[in-house]
Amino acid sequence: MRLAARRPTIVNPTIHIRSYNFGPFLVLIVTGCLLSFLAGYINTICIASLFQSSIAGFTGSTSRMVIELAQLNLGKTFYYILLIFSFIFGSFISAALIGGSSFRIQRSYGLVLVLESFALAFSYLCEESASRLKQNSSIYLYTGACLVAFTCGLQNGMCTTFSGAVIRTTHMTGVLTDIGLVLGQALFYPRTRKHLWKLKVLVPLYASFCCGGLSGWFAHKLLLIKSILLASAIVGVMGIGHVCYCKIYLMYTPKQISKKHLRRNLKKRLGTPTIVVHGSANNIFNTKQNGIAKESIQEQQDDMVDTPEIQNLFN
Known part of the structure; x- marks a missing residue:
């Protein structure tokens, strides 16, 4: 379990x-x-x-x-x-x-x-x-x-x-x-x-x-x-x-506080991405060391925060 x-x-x-x-x-x-x-x-x-x-x-x-x-x-x-x-x-x-x-x-x-x-x-x-x-x-x-x-x-x-x-x-x-x-x-x-x-x-x-x-x-x-x-x-x-x-x-500072909490909630919703690697075992890489997962989730959060729908919440 x-x-x-x-x-x-x-x-x-x-x-x-x-x-x-x-x-x-x-x-x-x-x-x-x-x-x-x-x-x-x-x-x-x-x-x-x-x-x-x-x-x-x-x-x-x-x-x-x-x-x-x-x-x-x-x-x-x-x-x-x-x-x-x-x-x-x-x-x-x-x-x-x-x-x-x-x-x-x-x-x-x-x-x-x-x-x-x-x-x-x-x-x-x-x-x-x-x-x-x-x-x-x-x-x-x-x-x-x-x-x-x-x-x-x-x-x-x-x-x-x-x-x-x-x-x-x-x-x-x-x-x-x-x-x-x-x-x-x-x-x-x-x-x-x-x-x-x-x-x-x-x-x-x-x-x-x-x-x-x-x-x-x-x-x-x-x-x-x-x-x-x-x-x-x-x-x-x-x-x-x-x-x-x-x-x-x-x-x-209401906008800064709201954006901070929004980013925090987005991190909780997205979580850690699961990367599936095809091929031999030699091609498997550690995502924690090269930072790909971290950069990917940060880009997704930035894209979601910068959308017009989200920006309207701060205006």
């Missing part, structure tokens, strides 16, 4: 990150570090403010939920359940908006960042309302904390989709684990030293998270809860900038 060759549905994103040139790799690192900085900034503010709990990581929140459940404190248990669900829902929305694991500049990363910015702004309004009200303030506090957890899920889900869990910006447990794994494997197993490039990503992420936490502490001392609006503004500018770039990019 012949097995048809299929394209794998899951692509390892770390291969693409490693193969980036210096320019795209630097942009990826700078963007990841900025998001990690903002995550540390927001998490410190949540600990120092009325929330008084870490929102970025949920290992501690899960343990607290179990403790409150064991003590039959159902109100606190429900609060931590809402936090965990909000984080999961943020990752769910991120996956629904982006819709793929491969990195493409046209994906809705900007929309995710804009949504994150609005959620942070609403969390500020909730905590501001809680600080003014003496009664029933817990509802506003819970809502604000859940909104921040939602933003962390959005951001972490967005980064994980195209990085293969190499870039995680909202919690540092996985980052520190990966740093230890890479160093341990490289020290005792020389074959794995090819993975040392990950340290160029992981170490700056951790340093950025620490710097963000330090900045968040001083910002909260000066601005109190209003300091979270600064993070909301930065994330919003990043999201709007990405959306505008994609709109301009798609507006001015």
Whole structure:
């Protein structure tokens, strides 16, 4: 039985990150570090403010939920359940908006960042309302904390989709684990030293998270809860900038993009040509070495793209 060759549905994103040139790799690192900085900034503010709990990581929140459940404190248990669900829902929305694991500049990363910015702004309004009200303030506090957890899920889900869990910006447990794994494997197993490039990503992420936490502490001392609006503004500018770039990019280069996808589809349809050779075995030649098959299929594609019917699609 012949097995048809299929394209794998899951692509390892770390291969693409490693193969980036210096320019795209630097942009990826700078963007990841900025998001990690903002995550540390927001998490410190949540600990120092009325929330008084870490929102970025949920290992501690899960343990607290179990403790409150064991003590039959159902109100606190429900609060931590809402936090965990909000984080999961943020990752769910991120996956629904982006819709793929491969990195493409046209994906809705900007929309995710804009949504994150609005959620942070609403969390500020909730905590501001809680600080003014003496009664029933817990509802506003819970809502604000859940909104921040939602933003962390959005951001972490967005980064994980195209990085293969190499870039995680909202919690540092996985980052520190990966740093230890890479160093341990490289020290005792020389074959794995090819993975040392990950340290160029992981170490700056951790340093950025620490710097963000330090900045968040001083910002909260000066601005109190209003300091979270600064993070909301930065994330919003990043999201709007990405959306505008994609709109301009798609507006001015639609023909080039359409022709590129058309050529790719033609390659899939034509496939590899089958050449039948008549005669003795001495006359058989290798088409892969002399390039005849490659030139033939390229000529067929160029002829099909240059036909009047195809050209009318670009006009």
